[in-house]
Amino acid sequence: MPLTDTAIRRAKPADKPQKLRDGQGLYLLLRPDGARWWRYDYRRPLTGKRNTLSLGTYPEVSLADARGRLAEARKQLAAKIDPGEQRKAVKAAGEAAAANSFEVVAREWLSKQEKEWSTQYADKVIRRLESDVFPWIGKAPIASVTAPELLKHLERIEQRGAIETAHRALQTCGAVFRYAVRTGRADSDPTGALKGALTPWRPMPFAAATTTKAATTLLRKIDTSTSRPVVRSALRLAPLLFARPGELVRMRWDELDLDAGQWRYLVTKTKRVHIAALSVQAVEILRDLHPLTGRGQFVFPGGRDPRKHMSGNAILVAARRCGIDKDESTIHGFRHMASTLLNEAGTWNPDAIEAALTHKMPGVRGIYNQAQYLDERRKMMQSWADHLDALKNSSSGNVVPLRRASA
Structure with missing residues (x-):
């Protein structure tokens, strides 16, 4: 049956950790030292693997607050967003405007795309973003990123001779901006204004014996x-x-x-x-x-x-x-x-x-x-x-x- 504040206060620590369950995967972990931690067990949207999300400690986080945080996490799961990964992205992007930062939106977009991609391709995309994009504009609110600012960072990639990487980074950023527009976090996609701004590059065909x-x-x-x-x-x-x-x-x-x-x-x-x-x-x-x-x-x-x-x-x-x-x-x-x-x-x-x-x-x-x-x-x-x-x-x-x- 669901927990009550009275039941939580009356619970006594034991030699081993105890799980006081509230329902829908939410429980209060009562440790032998008396610490009380809210936990939520769920399965990751893409892999189905079990994961545990920490929702704070009692009484700092009340029973009502814990249920509110549970509801938010379940809402994210319904949208195929891993709340644990979302939390990591928010933390990495910083507290200020984190919910709308380029990195948070990009990782949210990635979580939706990965199920259609091979592991190798997904790894390439995230490595490209983490190496060449996030360090420069990751913490910026996505709606504030302008075409000239983005071009400056793409030209940094060009300067090391990685012309193909610059073009692919531009393409990926465009997809992230368009996702932000669709989800109400940005008004426009600035990459459209950068057509022709980078050094021309054409993908080379695979060498092959065709005779x-x-x-x-x-x-x-x-x-x-x-x-x-x-x-x-x-x-x-x-x-x-x-x-x-x-x-x-x-x-x-x-x-x-x-x-x-x-x-x-x-x-x-x-x-x-x-x-x-x-x-x-x-x-x-x-x-x-x-x-x-x-x-x-x-x-x-x-x-x-x-x-x-x-x-x-x-x-x-x-x-x-x-x-x-x-x-x-x-x-x-x-x-x-x-x-x-x-x-x-x-x-x-x-x-x-x-x-x-x-x-x-x-x-x-x-x-x-x-x-x-x-x-x-x-x-x-x-x-x-x-x-x-x-x-x-x-x-x-x-x-x-x-x-x-x-x-």
């Missing part, structure tokens, strides 16, 4: 790899699969059905489960690797801690060691290679190629076309693996056609 000649050279270099077996296997698999590097290194044994030739995993960008068709060649590499790492969780465990997956950078290092330079191909470039050569072949349904690349179709088609083309992708992936083998084994200058595999 049969370049692909042949690339594949033959991969075959010379002398990296440790786990890394070498990942490097050999990369051209056979169309997964992003981060998805490849996080591959788990329980996601694989080698008998069926399938890999079922969560796509980091779309947050959708994808079934990748595995060629005979890919299955063979995985079966050879199983005696080495099959007792663990990850197919490609880390060299220092097998409980964690290998770093995506490890595959890139292996590629560089066998002579693949940065202008020749990145690991992500294998996706570009596959997309280019398969589309140029003209024998495969472009939608099946896009499905294999786990690209979300644009517009209305992206909403209504949920087909995975699994049967055609199975044939396509086997044809692709056979084509890569043929390229490696072909005589110099001989072009090997990419044919449709038989059923």
Whole structure:
């Protein structure tokens, strides 16, 4: 039953801490030394992990006040805002105008976006804000930040040669300001006035082998790899699969059905489960690797801690060691290679190629076309693996056609 002030005052300390519960996760923790702390147990909105929020001490915070603070925390949770993280942001931004400071609003915006982002991308965004934005305008009321002031700090990033980072910081700040406008904390987005104010920058495409000649050279270099077996296997698999590097290194044994030739995993960008068709060649590499790492969780465990997956950078290092330079191909470039050569072949349904690349179709088609083309992708992936083998084994200058595999 709910607490009363009388019951709280009459409660006596014991040898161990006692929890005097009031309901809805709120309780008074009575310590052996007589201290009385209000606590609220809840689950974090994004992870579902249990957390405890301190709401002050009794009698400084009365029962009525504690219930009021509980109501505010529950209101934040209903809005998918972690009250514990919100409190940290408010404290970090300072007491003055903290509820409307740029950092508080930015962290609130981040908490809403993270559920749609991969962990790696979310980490990049928060690191960029903490390194290049919060130290300068984090404590300022967001409505007071002007375009000239923001530009001054973005130019500081440019001055160290980080042109791309400056542009991405501007883009992120724009999203935060627009969120502030929508939630009534700002009247306008000052980043709109900064269009063209930064040094021009265009994202460079991933280096990739997009001709049969370049692909042949690339594949033959991969075959010379002398990296440790786990890394070498990942490097050999990369051209056979169309997964992003981060998805490849996080591959788990329980996601694989080698008998069926399938890999079922969560796509980091779309947050959708994808079934990748595995060629005979890919299955063979995985079966050879199983005696080495099959007792663990990850197919490609880390060299220092097998409980964690290998770093995506490890595959890139292996590629560089066998002579693949940065202008020749990145690991992500294998996706570009596959997309280019398969589309140029003209024998495969472009939608099946896009499905294999786990690209979300644009517009209305992206909403209504949920087909995975699994049967055609199975044939396509086997044809692709056979084509890569043929390229490696072909005589110099001989072009090997990419044919449709038989059923």
